[in-house]
Amino acid sequence: MGILQKNRTFFLFLLKFGLSYLILYGFYWLFLSHYDATLPEPDGMTTLVTEQSAQVLRFFGEDVLILNNTKLPSYFFVINGKKLAHIVEGCNAVSVMILFAAFIVAFSTTFKRTALYIIAGIIIIHILNIIRIALLTLGIYHYRQYTDFLHDILFPLFIYGVVFVLWVAWVIKFKSNEKAQN
Numbered sequence: 484m485g486i487l488q489k490n491r492t493f494f495l496f497l498l499k500f501g502l503s504y505l506i507l508y509g510f511y512w513l514f515l516s517h518y519d520a521t522l523p524e525p526d527g528m529t530t531l532v533t534e535q536s537a538q539v540l541r542f543f544g545e546d547v548l549i550l551n552n553t554k555l556p557s558y559f560f561v562i563n564g565k566k567l568a569h570i571v572e573g574c575n576a577v578s579v580m581i582l583f584a585a586f587i588v589a590f591s592t593t594f595k596r597t598a599l600y601i602i603a604g605i606i607i608i609h610i611l612n613i614i615r616i617a618l619l620t621l622g623i624y625h626y627r628q629y630t631d632f633l634h635d636i637l638f639p640l641f642i643y644g645v646v647f648v649l650w651v652a653w654v655i656k657f658k659s660n661e662k663a664q665n
Contacts, residue, residue, distance in 0.1 A: 500589035507581045515572070518556065525556045528575040532613060533558045536570070539617035545624075560620050568620045576612040576642065580605045583646050590657050604649050611645055 518526050525533070533549055537560065540547045548561040552569070560568040584601045591597040615638050622633045 496589045499591070500585050503588040504581060504585035507584055508578075511577055511581060523551060523553050523556050525551075525558060525570075526572055526575070528577055529557070529570060529572050532575045532609075532616065533560075533570045535613045536560075536616040536620070539613055540620060543617070543621070545621070562620065562624050565624065567623045568616070570616065574612075574616060576608055579612075579642060579646060580608050583608060583649065586650055587653055590654055592657055592660055596660075600653060604646075604653075607649065608642070608646065612642060615642055 514528075515526055518524055537547045537549050540560070540562070545562050550559040550561060550566070552559060555571070557569055557571040559566050560570065583604050587597060587601050587604065619633055619638050623630050626633070
C-alpha cells in the first residue's frame with residue numbers, strides 16, 4: 484500500500500482545497516482586473532464595504548465622511564474632521580471569504596448543503612467585517628495610540644477567529660452527517 488493510497492483522504496482534501504482556492508482566486512483576480520490600477524478607483528466590493536461601514540458608524544451617531552484617495556484606489560474615513568482609516572482592497576475580506584469557501588469545498592458533502600453553508604458563511608463574514616471596520620475606526624478615533632495593536636492583532640484575530648469557528652462547525656457537522664450516513 485503506497486503513501487497515496489494510505490493517505491488518500493488527506494491528499495484529496497489538499498487537491499480539493501488547492502483547486503477551489505485557485506479557481507476562486509482566479510475569478511477574484513478577473514474581477515479586480517476590470518479596474519484600472521493607474522486610476523484611483525477602488526473596486527466595487529471595497530466601495531460597498533466602505534459605504535456599509537460608514538452607515539454603521541452613522542448609526543452609532545458619528546459624523547462620517549468618506550473621501551476618495553486621489554493617489555491610490557482606496558478611501559479614507561473622516562470622523563469629526565479627523566482622517567482616521569485608510570480602506571484598501573484588502574479590507575473588503577474577499578480573500579478571507581475565498582479561503583473560507585475553499586476549506587468548505589475541501590470538506591464538502593452534498594452540493595446543496597455545501598453551497599448553502601458557503602453562502603451563509605460569506606454573509607456572516609461580510610457583516611462581521613463591516614462591523615470590524617466600524618469598530619476599528621472608532622477604536623482608532625478614541626485610542627489612536629493603540630492603532631497598530633487594533634489593526635494588526637485584535638481585529639484580524641477577530642475575523643480569522645470567526646472563520647475558524649465556522650470551519651470547526653462545518654467539520655463537526657460534516658463528520659456527524661458522515662457517521663449518520665454509514
